[in-house]
Amino acid sequence: MKITKKLIRRIEESFNMIVEDFGESKYHMDIPYLDIMKRTDIMEFSEDFADGKVRKKDLELIQGWFDPNENSIVLILENIDSIKDVIKTILHEYQHYLQCPSWIQRYYNMGYTYDNHPYEVEATNSEQLWERYFKQIKYGRIQ
Secondary structure, three states, rough: OOOOHHHHHHHHHHHHHHHHHHOOOOOOOOOOOOEOOOOHOOOOOOOOOEEEEOHHHOOOOOEEEEEEEOOOEEEEEOOOHHHHHHHHHHHHHHHHHHEEEEEHHHHHHHOOOOOOOOHHHHHHHHHHHHHHOOOOOOOOOOO
């Protein structure tokens, strides 16, 4: 997928539609920033995720994440193969922005894994809405 200014602009427009559709989190003061980074920018990433330590090889696969400390959704477009997956990643991470931060770790402490964690299940289910926002990226503003 070729990363262009036009693509970035349409991703941002789609993100704004997602914000409009899903609303703001009651757990964060502001709407998250959309932070588009290069893979090389994250190779020195040292922060752990709630489900464990991040390994260097993982950073080559991670498409994005929600960072509650920075209140940002980070996208690594180089790790995303299609526009469809860009939208699915934004939808998934926006759900994490909407969720209660203190319960993320609590669920892991209760024995849930990434695959059955209630917040991950909810975020994964939200990805099914990708088509509406895909049209935004592919064709521009939808009325």
